[in-house]
Amino acid sequence: MSSTRNSGKRISRLLGIATTVALGGALLAPAAHADSPGAPLTVAVSDVTHHAMNRGSGTNSFVLTVTNTTGTTQPFAGNALVWPNGSGPSPIEVGQIHTEVTPVSAPATDLAVEGQMPGLIAAFFPHGGNRLTSSFQIPAGADYSWKITVGAAADFPGNDDGLDVEISSAQVHFDIGPALPDGHVTEKFDHAATVTPRKPGETTLTLSNGAGGKFTSPLRTRIYLDSAVPGLKLQYRSGGKWVPATTVEDGSLWMLPEIPAGFAYRQTHSFPLRFTLEGQPAGPRDVSVYAQLILGDALSGTNAQTTLHLTSAAKPTSTPTSAPSSAPASAPAPAPSAAVKTSGSQGATSGSSTPDTQLAHTGSSHTGLLAGLAGLLAATGAFLVFTVNRRRRSA
Structure with a gap:
C-alpha cells in the first residue's frame, strides 16, 4: 500500500x-x-x-x-x-x-x-x-x-x-459538510483613472465574497499593467495616509496588503488606490490595469480590469507685457492636488458579520513576499485564469 x-x-x-x-x-x-x-x-x-x-x-x-x-x-x-x-x-x-x-x-x-x-x-x-x-x-x-x-x-x-x-x-x-451557498468571489475597480506628472490618478478596488463560507487563509492581491510605465508608482490608503504598495517590477507589478484569514461570506474589502507618475510620459496613451487575487500559493481566476490614462502635464505659459507695470504679476495657479476621500477611503473589510476594520501597514508585512511571489510566478508561468463559480451537487 x-x-x-x-x-x-x-x-x-x-x-x-x-x-x-x-x-x-x-x-x-x-x-x-x-x-x-x-x-x-x-x-x-x-x-x-x-x-x-x-x-x-x-x-x-x-x-x-x-x-x-x-x-x-x-x-x-x-x-x-x-x-x-x-x-x-x-x-x-x-x-x-x-x-x-x-x-x-x-x-x-x-x-x-x-x-x-x-x-x-x-x-x-x-x-x-x-x-x-x-x-x-x-x-x-x-x-x-x-x-x-x-x-x-x-x-x-x-x-x-x-x-x-x-x-x-x-x-x-x-x-x-456543511453545505454552503452558491456564488463566487468578485473584484471590481470603481472607475478608470487619469494620471499626469502633476496630478495623481485614483480609483478603488473592491473585493466581494459571494462564494459562501469564509476564507481560512489570508488573501493577497496583485496589481499589474499590460505594459510597463517608467516612473509609475502605486499607493494604497491606510490609516488616513497614502502608503507605497510593494513593488515587484518597477512600473508594472505591485502587491497590496493581505486581507486576513476569516474574510467571510457577504463581506467586502476595499482598497483606495492612487497612481503617481514621475517625469513626462513619451506621449498620451492608455494602459490596462488588472487586479488578481492570490489564494495560498495559487493564482485565482478572480480578476478586475480598468484603464489608466497617461497624459503629459500642461506646460505653464507666460504672456510678455509691452511696458513695465507697477503691479506685481499674478502667480500661476497651482496644479490641482489629488482629492483625498474623507469617507470610505480606508482599506477596510465590511460585512454583516463584523464591523468595518482597517488594514494597518507594517514594514514586516512584506517580509518574504517578493521571494514567495517569485516562486509563484515561476510555477504559474503566465497569468492563469480559472472561474471560481461554485456548483452544488446532491449527495
Missing part, C-alpha cells in the same frame, strides 16, 4: 499534465463509466463507499479498474486529479487531503502528491519507479485495479464544500 498524509509545503507541478480539467456530472454509479468504444484502455470506477465526508474525520474510497481491450501490452500512467468542488473559491494545499492508493489486482504501487492549481495531483506508478516517466504495463486483455482512498483534513478550506477526483476519464464527487 502506498499512502501519504501529504504533509509539507506545496511543491513543483507534475510536468506533462494539463492545467485545466473540466470536472462535472453527478457521482458515477458503480462501473458506470468507461472510455469511448475502441479505446485501447477503458477506465471505470466502482464500490464508492460514501458520498459525503467531514473535515478531520473519516475517509472515502472507490475502486479504479483499467482494462486493456487490445491484443498487445498497453502503458497506463496513473494520475488522480483532486480539485475543490467545481473549482471552489479556495485551492487545496498539500496537506489538506489524505490520499492512499492500494493495489487490488495490480503490481506494487508508489504514490507522490504535488500541487496542481487549484488542487492536487496524486501520481501513482510502479514501485521503485519514477513518477514522471514510469507507467504500468497492462498485458493484453488484462485489467489492473486499485483502491483509491481520500479524506479531508481538519484544515480543508472552510469555503469549499466538495471534492472532485478525476482519473483519466473517470470522475467521482464527494460532498464535504
Whole structure:
C-alpha cells in the first residue's frame, strides 16, 4: 500500500499534465463509466463507499479498474486529479487531503502528491519507479485495479464544500459538510483613472465574497499593467495616509496588503488606490490595469480590469507685457492636488458579520513576499485564469 498524509509545503507541478480539467456530472454509479468504444484502455470506477465526508474525520474510497481491450501490452500512467468542488473559491494545499492508493489486482504501487492549481495531483506508478516517466504495463486483455482512498483534513478550506477526483476519464464527487451557498468571489475597480506628472490618478478596488463560507487563509492581491510605465508608482490608503504598495517590477507589478484569514461570506474589502507618475510620459496613451487575487500559493481566476490614462502635464505659459507695470504679476495657479476621500477611503473589510476594520501597514508585512511571489510566478508561468463559480451537487 502506498499512502501519504501529504504533509509539507506545496511543491513543483507534475510536468506533462494539463492545467485545466473540466470536472462535472453527478457521482458515477458503480462501473458506470468507461472510455469511448475502441479505446485501447477503458477506465471505470466502482464500490464508492460514501458520498459525503467531514473535515478531520473519516475517509472515502472507490475502486479504479483499467482494462486493456487490445491484443498487445498497453502503458497506463496513473494520475488522480483532486480539485475543490467545481473549482471552489479556495485551492487545496498539500496537506489538506489524505490520499492512499492500494493495489487490488495490480503490481506494487508508489504514490507522490504535488500541487496542481487549484488542487492536487496524486501520481501513482510502479514501485521503485519514477513518477514522471514510469507507467504500468497492462498485458493484453488484462485489467489492473486499485483502491483509491481520500479524506479531508481538519484544515480543508472552510469555503469549499466538495471534492472532485478525476482519473483519466473517470470522475467521482464527494460532498464535504456543511453545505454552503452558491456564488463566487468578485473584484471590481470603481472607475478608470487619469494620471499626469502633476496630478495623481485614483480609483478603488473592491473585493466581494459571494462564494459562501469564509476564507481560512489570508488573501493577497496583485496589481499589474499590460505594459510597463517608467516612473509609475502605486499607493494604497491606510490609516488616513497614502502608503507605497510593494513593488515587484518597477512600473508594472505591485502587491497590496493581505486581507486576513476569516474574510467571510457577504463581506467586502476595499482598497483606495492612487497612481503617481514621475517625469513626462513619451506621449498620451492608455494602459490596462488588472487586479488578481492570490489564494495560498495559487493564482485565482478572480480578476478586475480598468484603464489608466497617461497624459503629459500642461506646460505653464507666460504672456510678455509691452511696458513695465507697477503691479506685481499674478502667480500661476497651482496644479490641482489629488482629492483625498474623507469617507470610505480606508482599506477596510465590511460585512454583516463584523464591523468595518482597517488594514494597518507594517514594514514586516512584506517580509518574504517578493521571494514567495517569485516562486509563484515561476510555477504559474503566465497569468492563469480559472472561474471560481461554485456548483452544488446532491449527495
